[in-house]
Amino acid sequence: xxxxxxxxxxxxxxxxxxxxxxxxxxxxxxxxxxxxxxxxxxxxxxxxxxxxxxxxxxxxxxxxxxxxxxxxxxxxxxxxxxxxxxxxxxxxxxxxxxxxxxxxxxxxxxxxxxxxxxxxxxxxxxxxxxxxxxxxxxxxxxxxxxxxxxxxxxxxxxxxxxxxxxxxxxxxxxxxxxxxxxxxxxxxxxxxxxxxxxxxxxxxxxxxxxxxxxxxxxxxxxxxxxxxxxxxxxxxxxxxxxxxxxxxxxxxxxxxxxxxxxxxxxxxxxxxxxxxxxxxxxxxxxxxxxxxxxxxxxxxxxxxxxxxxxxxxxxxxxxxxxxxxxxxxxxxxxxxxxxxxxxxxxxxxxxxxxxxxxxxxxxxxxxxxxxxxxxxxxxxxxxxxxxxxxxxxxxxxxxxxxxxxxxxxxxxxxxxxxxxxxxxxxxxxxxxxxxxxxxxxxxxxxxxxxxxxxxxxxxxxxxxxxxxxxxxxxxxxxxxxxxxxxxxxxxxxxxxxxxxxxxxxxxxxxxxxxxxxxxxxxxxxxxxxxxxxxxxxxxxxxxxxxxxxxxxxxxxxxxxxxxxxxxxxxxxxxxxxxxxxxxxxxxxxxxxxxxxxxxxxxxxxxxxxxxxxxxxxxxxxxxxxxxxxxxx
Amino acid sequence: xxxxxxxxxxxxxxxxxxxxxxxxxxxxxxxxxxxxxxxxxxxxxxxxxxxxxxxxxxxxxxxxxxxxxxxxxxxxxxxxxxxxxxxxxxxxxxxxxxxxxx
Numbered sequence: 001x002x003x004x005x006x007x008x009x010x011x012x013x014x015x016x017x018x019x020x021x022x023x024x025x026x027x028x029x030x031x032x033x034x035x036x037x038x039x040x041x042x043x044x045x046x047x048x049x050x051x052x053x054x055x056x057x058x059x060x061x062x063x064x065x066x067x068x069x070x071x072x073x074x075x076x077x078x079x080x081x082x083x084x085x086x087x088x089x090x091x092x093x094x095x096x097x098x099x100x101x102x103x104x105x106x107x108x109x110x111x112x113x114x115x116x117x118x119x120x121x122x123x124x125x126x127x128x129x130x131x132x133x134x135x136x137x138x139x140x141x142x143x144x145x146x147x148x149x150x151x152x153x154x155x156x157x158x159x160x161x162x163x164x165x166x167x168x169x170x171x172x173x174x175x176x177x178x179x180x181x182x183x184x185x186x187x188x189x190x191x192x193x194x195x196x197x198x199x200x201x202x203x204x205x206x207x208x209x210x211x212x213x214x215x216x217x218x219x220x221x222x223x224x225x226x227x228x229x230x231x232x233x234x235x236x237x238x239x240x241x242x243x244x245x246x247x248x249x250x251x252x253x254x255x256x257x258x259x260x261x262x263x264x265x266x267x268x269x270x271x272x273x274x275x276x277x278x279x280x281x282x283x284x285x286x287x288x289x290x291x292x293x294x295x296x297x298x299x300x301x302x303x304x305x306x307x308x309x310x311x312x313x314x315x316x317x318x319x320x321x322x323x324x325x326x327x328x329x330x331x332x333x334x335x336x337x338x339x340x341x342x343x344x345x346x347x348x349x350x351x352x353x354x355x356x357x358x359x360x361x362x363x364x365x366x367x368x369x370x371x372x373x374x375x376x377x378x379x380x381x382x383x384x385x386x387x388x389x390x391x392x393x394x395x396x397x398x399x400x401x402x403x404x405x406x407x408x409x410x411x412x413x414x415x416x417x418x419x420x421x422x423x424x425x426x427x428x429x430x431x432x433x434x435x436x437x438x439x440x441x442x443x444x445x446x447x448x449x450x451x452x453x454x455x456x457x458x459x460x461x462x463x464x465x466x467x468x469x470x471x472x473x474x475x476x477x478x479x480x481x482x483x484x485x486x487x488x489x490x491x492x493x494x495x496x497x498x499x500x501x502x503x504x505x506x507x508x509x510x511x512x513x514x515x516x517x518x519x520x521x522x523x524x525x526x527x528x529x530x531x532x533x534x535x536x537x538x539x540x541x542x543x544x545x546x547x548x549x550x551x552x553x554x555x556x557x558x559x560x561x562x563x564x565x566x567x568x569x570x571x572x573x574x575x576x577x578x579x580x581x582x583x584x585x586x587x588x589x590x591x592x593x594x595x596x597x598x599x600x601x602x603x604x605x606x607x608x609x610x611x612x613x614x615x616x617x618x619x620x621x622x623x624x625x626x627x628x629x630x631x632x
Numbered sequence: 633x634x635x636x637x638x639x640x641x642x643x644x645x646x647x648x649x650x651x652x653x654x655x656x657x658x659x660x661x662x663x664x665x666x667x668x669x670x671x672x673x674x675x676x677x678x679x680x681x682x683x684x685x686x687x688x689x690x691x692x693x694x695x696x697x698x699x700x701x702x703x704x705x706x707x708x709x710x711x712x713x714x715x716x717x718x719x720x721x722x723x724x725x726x727x728x729x730x731x732x733x734x
Contacts, residue, residue, distance in 0.1 A: 607732065607733060608730065608733055609729075609730030609731060609732040609733030610726070610727050610730050611726050611729070612656070612657055612660070612665075612726060612727070615656055615657060616657050619653055619657065
């Protein structure tokens with residue numbers, strides 16, 4: 001099956017081609033089925049690869065499938081080639097599986113949309129690009145997928161393009177991620193220039209062989225790749241695009257946040273972890289960015305009233321945890337959290353979609369209420385997703401992955417106590433903001449009638465994802481609770497352990513940390529219940545005070561980053577471009593335009609509208625040609 | 633019957649054609665413009681006649697008959713157009729119809 005691995009990205013791309021070329025001429029049922037089935041078949045192809053890997057393990061160093069040579073220019077010979085190892089396999093499984101469920105959900109959810117076929121075309125392209133990104137064997141092909149998901153996020157965020165706001169959100173997402181992409185492209189140029197190849201595995205070997213720890217080139221390369229990852233994964237300071245990306249339809253948000261796009265940054269850092277290990281300063285920066293982001297986003301999520309924006313900030317915050325894990329060298333823990341996060345974040349978004357449909361497009365949680373009884377089909381999945389997000393001890397997937405990250409943040413050689421503290425404060429915020437949404441939207445008095453109940457194709461993904469949000473974490477259980485390490489063992493062939501060779505026996509301290517993390521999770525839910533379910537008088541007083549209102553406003557705008565960027569970058573830039581409107585380079589182009597316009601006026605002047613002039617023109621032409629014929 | 637010197641006939645046709653074209657370009661009255669076109673057509677016909685006489689073949693006269701029929705049809709359509717033109721613009725000045733100016 002491995003030699004057919006190209007089917008995995010090819011199937012969704014074929015689906016895209018069929019849907020794009022038929023241009024909405026197919027009946028809705030057929031278009032949606034093509035879109036869903038192409039991803040479903042891709043998922044089956046991944047499953048077949050799993051079966052084969054089960055019988056005969058992958059060769060050490062992964063399996064490379066060269067499809068063809070792209071070009072051959074002066075020793076630069078990038079190939080279109082795919083690379084499958086355990087890391088790529090996990091990513092492929094998560095991407096195809098979660099995407100398939102989201103497609104199945106959209107099959108029903110988007111039924112009333114006029115551009116149904118276009119929606120599935122974009123979604124397929126999105127999944128196909130993400131699979132290229134995950135499976136690419138060299139950085140150039142990787143970049144194709146990287147830009148592909150950027151393009152698709154633009155197309156899908158601006159899916160309802162007749163609204164100026166949505167259009168602006170789409171452009172914002174594209175431009176902000178572009179800043180990171182440019183840094184990343186420069187990083188690739190640098191690496192190719194220094195090491196002479198773009199093949200990822202080859203590149204890592206050469207880097208490890210020829211560079212010492214902390215060498216300038218390694219630091220520069222890692223920093224530039226980090227720049228790209230920060231943009232795509234919406235980390236500080238480029239996180240501003242993701243909350244606005246909620247303009248797209250809800251399944252798109254689920255796809256961007258769970259399976260594709262934002263996880264790409266985590267993946268590329270894990271993929272090039274050798275390079276980051278060579279640049280400890282940059283690796284520390286990764287951890288700091290992650291820790292800062294998870295706090296900023298956690299506070300911002302507390303200030304949101306829009307259910308989707310709460311989830312958006314929560315994604316930024318959870319990706320922050322993954323960056324924290326990458327920064328302390330816990331590569332496998334980051335990918336583990338990526339996987340469990342994909343399950344419960346997709347679940348939360350899909351459940352939120354059901355709520356929004358039921359509320360006739362209402363996003364404000366304070367205009368909902370009481371949905372616990374009237375909309376059970378959304379309540380239970382949302383509750384399970386929230387519990388997993390809060391890392392409710394023992395019973396949820398999120399607990400095992402987040403616990404592993406917190407443990408590594410403390411105990412790994414690159415870890416530090418203050419990183420752990422930031423992580424645990426973030427965990428407290430997580431419980432607060434998500435259960436604020438749960439208590440406000442699902443408890444209390446019903447405020448609106450439920451307008452729409454979902455049917456099978458929406459409910460099945462919710463059930464499957466609910467199940468996985470609970471059991472998905474049981475592949476990796478800490479030593480003192482059951483000691484299962486299937487995930488890290490599986491990853492060990494690609495990603496080294498954070499602790500190095502001498503893994504310390506986790507003693508009492510691990511147990512204390514687990515108790516602390518568990519108490520924080522439970523405590524945050526209790527505080528949220530006290531503050532938001534009961535609407536405690538103390539809270540109301542605080543919320544109505546001047547300071548409380550100002551703080552809420554500050555959080556509501558995402559800690560003011562847009563405000564800062566507007567004043568620090570956008571306005572000065574616009575001012576500069578206004579000052580520069582008469583520069584010398586432009587005068588050449590305006591000159592070309594003026595010349596063309598001059599010719600236009602001359603030609604237009606010959607069209608007098610008087611028939612005698614035309615006759616004269618014909619006569620003059622005839623005389624000229626006769627003269628030419630006679631005298632040559 | 634005195635034989636026609638072909639070059640004289642060609643010169644005559646050329647002069648007629650030039651007169652017709654000059655009239656077409658100079659006159660603004662659309663009826664006169666139509667008449668000038670007729671002169672040009674006949675000048676062309678004369679060339680055919682002269683050619684036929686020069687080589688002693690009937691083809692030239694046949695083609696002249698064809699031109700004659702063409703001219704008749706053209707005059708019928710042309711006069712109808714002039715009638716419509718006059719009705720719309722209340723004038724016979726060809727320059728009045730210049731709405732196609734670019």
